[in-house]
């Protein structure tokens with residue numbers, strides 16, 4: 001089993017900052033924080049945001065700028081990216097049979113119904129799990145369709161196993177499947193259709 005390269009091992013300053021922002025995001029959502037989120041704390045956070053924003057590229061430049069490599073894409077991905085504060089982040093492994101595997105706990109910021117993972121977030125995660133498996137099979141492409149079946153609720157702050165595997169191919173089409181599991185029971189199944197396409201990274 002090989003770890004998919006989504007990080008540098010030792011976190012760099014950006015990864016440390018991204019992790020701090022993640023913790024801040026989860027904490028801000030906690031109702032007990034309201035008492036300490038005084039104007040002083042809020043002001044300090046805003047000052048930091050202003051400082052970084054002043055030197056950051058304009059958003060339009062970011063989205064048209066090249067990522068460079070698949071590893072770069074994984075490091076900035078909203079699912080697996082240690083450099084992306086929005087990411088959980090998931091660390092995928094590639095199993096000997098070509099499937100992708102990750103273990104995680106979803107924190108508060110991914111909540112849908114009270115105490116449960118938002119269904120759209122499950123879809124996001126499974127899209128990437130399937131993409132990682134497709135990529136390992138030399139079938140990188142874009143998602144054309146996803147069908148999600150929510151069989152059981154997926155709780156927050158509980159170990160979730162994420163799997164992706166490619167099922168069959170036909171020309172440019174790749175059919176794949178992803179699952180979330182909790183305590184050995186499948187909570188979400190996703191069937192995806194991907195179309196092979198060269199991605200301009």
Ligand SMILES: CCCCC/C=C\C/C=C\C/C=C\C/C=C\CCCC(=O)SCCNC(=O)CCNC(=O)[C@H](O)C(C)(C)COP(=O)(O)OP(=O)(O)OC[C@H]1O[C@@H](n2cnc3c(N)ncnc32)[C@H](O)[C@@H]1OP(=O)(O)O
Pocket residue numbers: 070073074076077078127128131132135140141142143144145171172173193195197199
């Ligand atoms: C974070 C970024 C990562 C980037 C990846 C980097 C690295 C990879 C490494 C590791 C992997 C790890 C992470 C990857 C992470 C995330 C993956 C992100 C996945 C996405 O988030 S991706 C965004 C959402 N996705 C789109 O933004 C697609 C928009 N769309 C299009 O770009 C076109 O629409 C396209 C290309 C789909 C087709 O266009 P086209 O012109 O190339 O081809 P055409 O239309 O001829 O279709 C050819 C044959 O597919 C059939 N077909 C087409 N669409 C169909 C559908 N919906 N249902 C059923 N069949 C369909 C036709 O019916 C025909 O079939 P037939 O040959 O039998 O006639």
